[in-house]
Amino acid sequence: MRRIDIPDLLTPTVDLQEFRAALDEYIASGMPIMVTQSGKTAGYFIPARKPPAQSMRKQDLAEDAFADLLDDHEMDEVIAEFEMLRKQARPSSRRATDACANV
Structure with missing residues (x-):
């Protein structure tokens, strides 16, 4: 610190x-x-600095995209896709550690 x-x-x-x-x-x-x-x-x-307007704009766009995604798909589809992407993003060493823990 x-x-x-x-x-x-x-x-x-x-x-x-x-x-x-x-x-x-x-x-x-x-x-x-x-x-x-x-x-x-x-x-x-000591007040925190406000995020820059550009950062807030990106957040607004992400929120809008997520809302559109939810409008276009059923919640179960969104959750299934999220779980699939999350599993793909895991590092391989993590999978090996998880496999050893399950033995």
Whole structure:
């Protein structure tokens, strides 16, 4: 795990109760915040970065393709095809390990 040093002078400080009340705003701000409780540092809140728009677009396309697949086929067919593809994707060493475990 990598240590991240956050200078206290540049980090806004917020009491825990205020932080809880305005959590949505702090997430949207994208800035790290020092959270205090009874005047002592309780921790730091570092919002995760939003995924790039291109990544979100790819996810939307994948969801649409999956929905179309479900519309075109029966669920049993989709599950059977998934299981077949999953078995084909397994590395051969895994199959050997599974075979030894069944002995």
